Amino acid sequence: IAESDNSFKHNHGGRLTVVLGLATFISTFGSSFQYAKKQRFNNNTQLVEDFLTLLWSLSVSMFPLGGFFGSIMVAPLVNKLGRKGTLLFNNIFAIVPAVMMGVSEIAKTYEIIIVARFIVGICAGLSSNVVPMYLGELAPKNLRGALGIVPQLFITIGILSAQVLGIRHILGNSTGWTLLLGLTGIPAVIELLLLPFFPESPRYMLIQKGDEKTAKKALQRLRGWEDVDTELLEMRLEEQSEKAEGRLTVLNLLSQRSLRWQLISIIVMNMGQQLSGVNAIYYYADSIYGSAGVRENDIQYVTVGTGAVNVFMTIAAVFIVEASGRRLLLLCGFGICCVACVVLTIALNFQDTVTWMPYVSIACVIIYVIGHAIGPSPIPYVVATEMFRQTARPAAFMVAGSVHWLSNFTVGLVFPFLERGLGPYSFIIFSFICLVTLIYIWIVVPETKNKTFLEICQMFAKRNKVEIKLDAGDLPLKESKESLEDAVKVTAF
Secondary structure, three states, X not given: OHHHHHHHHHHHXXXXXXXXXXXHHHHHHHHHOHHHHHHHHHHHHOOOOOXXXXXXXXHHHHHHHHHHHHHHOHHHHHHHHHHHHHHHHHOHHHHHHHHHHHHHHHHOOHHHHHHHXXXXXXXXXHHHHHHHHHHHHHOOOOOHHHHHHHXXXXXXXHHHHHHHHOOOOOOOOOOOHHHHHHHOOHHHHHHHHHHHHXXXXXXXXXXXXXXXXXXXXXXXXXXXXXXXXXXXXHHHHHHHHHHHHOOOOHHHHHHOHHHHHHHHHHHHHHHXXXXXXXXXXXXXXXXXXXXXXXXXXXXXXXXXXXXXXXXXXXXXXXXXXXXXXXXHHHHHHHHHHHHHHHHHHHHHHHOOOOOOHHHHHHHHHHHHHHHHHHOOOOHHHHHHHHHOOOOOHHHHHHHHHHHHHHHHHHHHHHHHHHHHHHHHHXXXXXXXXXHHHHHHHHHXXXXXXXXXXXXXXXXXHHHOOOOOOOOOOOOOOOOOOOOHHHHHOOOOO
């Protein structure tokens, strides 16, 4: 039995244990419902019809602006407090604005909501980067993709629950919506109480803190077996290869030749994810449904249906990412979004003259949501975790997160003006961005599933025209079924 158990570990990596499953659930549940606030706010403040376009755009954009500031804080916090420590600290930025949102109705002041949106944006900026990093470092290589999508799944569930509770006769009315915004602090309190019982990232403990004993204990708890020497060796080899190159800050990450294509890739994917029009579709779906002839009172139910599709497709992505790989999901997702934007442009142009065109518009929105949910939405976070080794990862996430939230901010600010100036043709710009991102991924981004972080680094080494160095006297990285080096088989890209 011991022998067959060992061979399972060598061939398949790891399994989803209770500890790993609960750590995933608590960290994602506690950190993902901030997006629900964003969704509900967008729907309700649109009641202020005479609000100037610029002021309205700015108020919508406070959330991503906060997200940008949260991203800037990622590297210093995760290096100092650890991944789990940062998630616990981040709950301050969830609980405080939840209280502020809750009292904004009593105080009868709009400014409190704008400030709270900025603070909750900081929370989302931190959690959207730190949760995938934490889970990517906890997970065995064969589950890294699936667990890396779970945070995005909880974000979609958070948005859907906000849409359901936001139906007018539930909480989507003048008295109920501030209560809804306040309620979203509860997951943060749950995380604050339960997450301390779960392990810190073993890679952080070993590579950055040099605490092998704690790292080994954490790994044993997460894997559900005693023999974790293979993974520990892989971590030590990763540490040695990093020592040979030196530790990285954000500034020398930008100038590091061995990370050039990884950095360009995460910037392109995060820009593509946000500038592909997903927020334009979400922010303004109601007006698309309205112009497609859906009665005003029924729009909220169509929106809930779209949210449900989003959740369902993200669940599908969790189950297929390890079989199909990351690259295929990204290519399919951006391809679907590109086509949906082109057809939506045509449909919106002809919907006043052709009776059945409004239904094509609605179909395009739903197909777009499906495309985005399987690839562009969840996968860039997974790939950002996988493309970088331990000490470069926080700085890389800081760059990726900043690009993500600045792009989000730009769309929120610019789209109302695009819509006024170009009308339906604004979606052609989004289709072009999807196409460019798809071509880049096709040419540059390799498949990273079931590879160790060091193997992925080697895949990029050839494109970066560098060699991954190890300290003198280290064991060579060769394929060997008998030895522990089986964990770090190296391939060239």
